[in-house]
Amino acid sequence: MNNKDISRNFLRALSDTIPHGILAVNKDGKIIVLNKVFSEILNLCEEEVLGKDIQEVVPRCQIRTVMTSGQARTRNLYKLNGRIFFADYFPLKNGEEIIGGVAVFEDITKVKKVETELQEVTAYKKILEAVLENAYEGIVIVDRDGKIIMFNGAYADFLGIKPEDAIGRHVTEIIENTRMHEVIKTGIAEIGQLQRIGKHNAVVQRLPIKINDQVVAGVGKIWFKDLRDMENLFKHLKSLQDELAYYKEELRRTQGGRYTIENIVGNSPHIRKLKDLIARAARSSSTVLILGESGTGKELVAHAIHNLSNRSHHPFVRINCAAIPENILESELFGYAEGAFTGAQRGGKIGKFELAHRGTIFLDEIGDMPFSMQAKLLRFLQEKELERLGENKTRHIDARVIAATNQDLPKKIKKGEFREDLYYRLQVMTLEVPPLRERKEDIPFLVNYFIEKFNREFGRLIRKVDSKVMETLLSYEWPGNVRQMENVIERAYNLTEGDCITLESLPLYLAEMSPRTPIKEGVSLSLLQAKDELEKNTIETILKEVQGNRSKAAKLLGITRASLYQKLKKYGLM
Numbered sequence: 314m315n316n317k318d319i320s321r322n323f324l325r326a327l328s329d330t331i332p333h334g335i336l337a338v339n340k341d342g343k344i345i346v347l348n349k350v351f352s353e354i355l356n357l358c359e360e361e362v363l364g365k366d367i368q369e370v371v372p373r374c375q376i377r378t379v380m381t382s383g384q385a386r387t388r389n390l391y392k393l394n395g396r397i398f399f400a401d402y403f404p405l406k407n408g409e410e411i412i413g414g415v416a417v418f419e420d421i422t423k424v425k426k427v428e429t430e431l432q433e434v435t436a437y438k439k440i441l442e443a444v445l446e447n448a449y450e451g452i453v454i455v456d457r458d459g460k461i462i463m464f465n466g467a468y469a470d471f472l473g474i475k476p477e478d479a480i481g482r483h484v485t486e487i488i489e490n491t492r493m494h495e496v497i498k499t500g501i502a503e504i505g506q507l508q509r510i511g512k513h514n515a516v517v518q519r520l521p522i523k524i525n526d527q528v529v530a531g532v533g534k535i536w537f538k539d540l541r542d543m544e545n546l547f548k549h550l551k552s553l554q555d556e557l558a559y560y561k562e563e564l565r566r567t568q569g570g571r572y573t574i575e576n577i578v579g580n581s582p583h584i585r586k587l588k589d590l591i592a593r594a595a596r597s598s599s600t601v602l603i604l605g606e607s608g609t610g611k612e613l614v615a616h617a618i619h620n621l622s623n624r625s626h627h628p629f630v631r632i633n634c635a636a637i638p639e640n641i642l643e644s645e646l647f648g649y650a651e652g653a654f655t656g657a658q659r660g661g662k663i664g665k666f667e668l669a670h671r672g673t674i675f676l677d678e679i680g681d682m683p684f685s686m687q688a689k690l691l692r693f694l695q696e697k698e699l700e701r702l703g704e705n706k707t708r709h710i711d712a713r714v715i716a717a718t719n720q721d722l723p724k725k726i727k728k729g730e731f732r733e734d735l736y737y738r739l740q741v742m743t744l745e746v747p748p749l750r751e752r753k754e755d756i757p758f759l760v761n762y763f764i765e766k767f768n769r770e771f772g773r774l775i776r777k778v779d780s781k782v783m784e785t786l787l788s789y790e791w792p793g794n795v796r797q798m799e800n801v802i803e804r805a806y807n808l809t810e811g812d813c814i815t816l817e818s819l820p821l822y823l824a825e826m827s828p829r830t831p832i833k834e835g836v837s838l839s840l841l842q843a844k845d846e847l848e849k850n851t852i853e854t855i856l857k858e859v860q861g862n863r864s865k866a867a868k869l870l871g872i873t874r875a876s877l878y879q880k881l882k883k884y885g886l887m
């Protein structure tokens with residue numbers, strides 16, 4: 314090996330120890346030396362590259378430029394095969410003569426990646442800070458040592474400090490009664506907690522932030538600066554819910570059918586008397602007060618009076634004084650003028666009394682009418698006049714008032730909850746709807762009526778109820794009256810597979826009540842049979858009562874003489 318070869322090998326061995334890519338060219342730009350790192354950068358072996366033109370092997374390389382200018386160029390960015398390099402170019406000189414050039418490539422791909430990530434993180438941090446700053450709630454972020462790393466303006470305002478005074482301090486030094494430092498230790502979130510801060514009972518949330526199951530930070534947030542704010546919000550929500558429930562119920566009612574006197578089922582002396590009073594009430598326009606336990610059929614009676622009266626072609630408007638939220642009751646009843654209050658609809662709103670003009674207004678659950686409204690109602694009853702809220706104009710309204718309650722009004726008067734003058738004004742005519750337990754003879758008729766109704770509604774055909782079922786229904790006391798019974802029948806109806814309702818389909822509280830004396834052990838009584846049996850008994854009782862006077866009996870039974878004759882014939886009572 315000659316001296317020249319020795320020095321070339323030495324040079325190559327030396328350049329291989331350097332972690333950067335090194336490549337040299339002669340004055341013609343042909344590659345004469347490259348180290349291992351450069352071959353690896355080019356992904357070519359030494360033999361494939363040596364003697365080749367530099368531009369061919371490393372395009373966009375600036376060696377030729379520095380060889381022409383004689384000036385080195387460093388820190389140029391060079392991208393190759395998805396990697397990024399700092400490229401330094403130097404001219405090689407022998408005295409003043411340029412005899413070649415050198416390129417040194419340093420791989421900075423990883424550094425670049427870190428730099429890009431850093432830029433992204435900085436951008437995210439700025440976004441996060443902007444979000445925190447614009448948040449309405451007070452927010453604090455602490456690191457795993459409990460030191461505050463972020464603190465927004467809302468929190469700072471609440472505490473009366475500057476955000477920069479809080480940053481870097483331990484959270485316990487800045488926020489009274491905080492537990493953020495505990496949450497970081499326990500890793501357990503604390504949601505909706507009360508925290509005394511100054512004069513306020515704040516409602517707060519404390520969350521640990523975890524990465525790979527390790528707590529790295531904690532976020533504290535003030536939900537409500539004071540418990541009262543939360544209570545007010547809940548109150549507002551509750552009143553909105555009440556309003557919604559009220560309108561839903563109203564919608565259901567307006568879509569419901571119109572009841573007439575024919576829809577009042579039953580033939581007991583009580584019901585006959587009631588129907589008689591309904592007919593009388595329908596002839597006048599006097600105020601009517603309907604009394605009776607819940608579910609006895611008071612609303613049905615109010616409908617019947619209206620539909621039998623000469624107002625039947627005008628509206629029947631129902632208002633449930635107990636269900637309607639107190640804050641909208643007055644405007645619902647009397648209406649309001651445009652701009653009467655914030656949120657009032659344009660053009661104002663017509664009230665229920667006006668809606669019922671020439672028709673009937675039914676004030677259900679009158680016992681629950683707020684005391685403040687009772688005076689206004691009294692004035693309407695006396696003068697039949699009203700003014701919309703926020704308006705001076707007096708309007709004359711011809712609406713007949715029917716009120717109903719299941720409450721003991723005299724007792725409420727004594728307690729100072731109901732106006733005595735209103736009570737007397739209401740009970741021009743009083744109708745009492747008896748509870749079901751006092752007219753059990755109506756039960757088979759009602760059972761039959763409801764089953765037929767469900768047959769029509771559900772398109773099925775149930776014909777009978779087991780005799781034990783009927784007996785159970787007859788012996789129960791029905792605290793919820795007809796509504797409760799209707800619900801029981803509907804439930805049983807839906808549970809029944811065949812055409813006969815049996816004891817198993819009754820609710821447990823009824824089914825477990827063992828009938829004292831079964832009508833006929835184990836025998837099913839068809840609905841028609843049950844009805845016939847009862848009809849026959851009723852006719853016999855009435856005939857006895859009127860000593861056989863068939864005209865009187867027909868009148869009492871509420872049927873024509875002709876139909877009484879038909880029935881007498883049918884039951885062999887002629």
Ligand SMILES: Nc1ncnc2c1ncn2[C@@H]1O[C@H](COP(=O)(O)OP(=O)(O)OP(=O)(O)O)[C@@H](O)[C@H]1O
Pocket residue numbers: 576577578579605606607608609610611612613614677719762795796799
């Ligand atoms: N004699 C009846 N004949 C047929 N259905 C009846 C009879 N009485 C009540 N109902 C039915 O029972 C249910 C309850 O009646 P209604 O709503 O009129 O009672 P209410 O006394 O006004 O109740 P509340 O006091 O709870 O307002 C309704 O479905 C009604 O159709």
